[in-house]
Amino acid sequence: MIAIFWAIVARxxxxxxxxxxxxxxxxxxxxxxxxxxxxxxxxxPELLRRMAPGVIWVCALLAALLPLDRLFGAELxxxxxxxxxxxxxxxxxxxxxxxxxHWLTTGLPLLIAAMPxxxxxxLPFATLPVLLAxxxxxxxxxxxxxxxxxxxxxxxxxxxxxLPLLVLxxxxxxxxxxxxxxxxxxxxxxxxxxxxxxxxxxxGALPLAPLAAGAGLRAAAE
Amino acid sequence: xxxGVSLAMDAGDAMLLTGPNGAGKSTLLRVLAGLRxxxxxxxxxxxxxxxxxxxxxxxxIAYLGHQExxxxxxxxxxxxxxxxxxxxLAPALEAFELLELRELPARLLSAGQKRRxxxxxxxxxxxxxxxxxxxxxxxxxxxxxxxxxxxxxHRRTGGMVIATTHVPLPLPEAGALALPGAPLEAAIDxxxxxxxxxx
Numbered sequence: 366m367i368a369i370f371w372a373i374v375a376r377x378x379x380x381x382x383x384x385x386x387x388x389x390x391x392x393x394x395x396x397x398x399x400x401x402x403x404x405x406x407x408x409x410p411e412l413l414r415r416m417a418p419g420v421i422w423v424c425a426l427l428a429a430l431l432p433l434d435r436l437f438g439a440e441l442x443x444x445x446x447x448x449x450x451x452x453x454x455x456x457x458x459x460x461x462x463x464x465x466x467h468w469l470t471t472g473l474p475l476l477i478a479a480m481p482x483x484x485x486x487x488l489p490f491a492t493l494p495v496l497l498a499x500x501x502x503x504x505x506x507x508x509x510x511x512x513x514x515x516x517x518x519x520x521x522x523x524x525x526x527x528l529p530l531l532v533l534x535x536x537x538x539x540x541x542x543x544x545x546x547x548x549x550x551x552x553x554x555x556x557x558x559x560x561x562x563x564x565x566x567x568x569g570a571l572p573l574a575p576l577a578a579g580a581g582l583r584a585a586a587e
Numbered sequence: 588x589x590x591g592v593s594l595a596m597d598a599g600d601a602m603l604l605t606g607p608n609g610a611g612k613s614t615l616l617r618v619l620a621g622l623r624x625x626x627x628x629x630x631x632x633x634x635x636x637x638x639x640x641x642x643x644x645x646x647x648i649a650y651l652g653h654q655e656x657x658x659x660x661x662x663x664x665x666x667x668x669x670x671x672x673x674x675x676l677a678p679a680l681e682a683f684e685l686l687e688l689r690e691l692p693a694r695l696l697s698a699g700q701k702r703r704x705x706x707x708x709x710x711x712x713x714x715x716x717x718x719x720x721x722x723x724x725x726x727x728x729x730x731x732x733x734x735x736x737x738x739x740x741h742r743r744t745g746g747m748v749i750a751t752t753h754v755p756l757p758l759p760e761a762g763a764l765a766l767p768g769a770p771l772e773a774a775i776d777x778x779x780x781x782x783x784x785x786x
Contacts, residue, residue, distance in 0.1 A: 368672070368673075376658075376661070376669050443654055444653070444654025445656040445658070447620075447622055447656065448708070450641075451621075452645065453642050453646040586622050586623070587622070587623050
């Protein structure tokens with residue numbers, strides 16, 4: 366069972382490598398959207414430094430949404446979803462495998478791209494570890510919630526429009542705690558509580574999101 | 588869509604589902620595969636209800652739908668390896684004369700070759716019950732012959748086959764189940780009753 370789980374992850378990674386533009390698209394969107402803020406707000410270092418945590422988190426949230434539409438959509442269209450469900454794996458584990466692949470191809474690159482973006486926006490080096498420590502569970506949460514929403518809207522007409530409407534409200538707690546942690550670190554306040562709340566959110570999403578996603582996949586295959 | 592369907596199969600049996608377009612042949616196959624829940628009725632595998640544990644039921648099933656489920660960017664080997672579970676790919680590819688094409692991306696394959704690849708996945712699955720939705724669609728005469736050989740070998744080794752078709756299939760001594768194609772009123776409030784008991 367574990368072998369099949371990782372076989373699905375490996376297949377998705379291979380697909381992501383073959384269609385590199387999709388993977389790169391999310392990261393480039395992240396960097397470009399982040400780079401627009403200094404242009405729009407003016408080059409005041411103090412303003413940018415204050416806005417940087419929020420900007421990075423919002424951009425990461427939006428960028429993670431981009432590939433979600435195809436996460437299960439492509440599988441449904443070409444009949445692969447039936448074959449995945451017939452592998453003998455519970456549908457929630459099939460969903461978790463796809464979510465893992467989404468994180469490895471989108472969340473992890475965003476995490477890495479967040480560093481140059483943070484430096485560009487003038488965030489002090491000392492706060493970088495806090496930013497990354499928040500973005501690690503943060504991107505995982507985004508993949509879990511996004512995968513769940515993508516499976517639920519699967520088969521719905523105009524599901525791509527519904528997706529952000531479902532994910533964005535659910536992701537707001539992550540956004541609040543993640544950005545607050547960096548803000549706290551920047552102003553010298555304790556940031557651990559925010560990170561802990563973020564981890565608690567992740568601990569809740571990890572078992573629940575794949576279950577809901579699995580039910581969504583079953584319903585879409587009906 | 589379907590009402591009062593009942594069938595039972597033993598090791599080595601084959602069954603042909605026939606009927607007009609829209610009679611519910613494909614729906615019946617999806618129900619048997621455990622992909623779709625019937626409104627009422629049961630699917631039994633050795634007495635165990637398929638819908639109690641669909642993942643367990645899926646391990647007995649190899650299902651060929653209308654679509655080939657091949658990723659255009661992956662080679663044939665990469666496409667099928669997910670379903671191999673450690674078994675060698677070569678015999679399944681050989682059965683449908685795909686060995687030379689195994690390193691080719693699926694997007695370069697013709698419609699018939701893609702169908703053969705999907706059939707190779709069925710052989711590869713090593714499942715007891717094959718559910719084939721129009722397996723010979725788009726195949727040339729030679730490939731239909733190879734399909735016949737694969738079906739015969741599967742049944743000789745105790746496997747079972749249920750196939751829908753509009754054309755003659757190389758499936759000797761197969762039972763037949765003709766679906767009448769229910770009128771619309773029956774489709775709306777028709778309950779689905781299947782009592783299957785596979786030995």
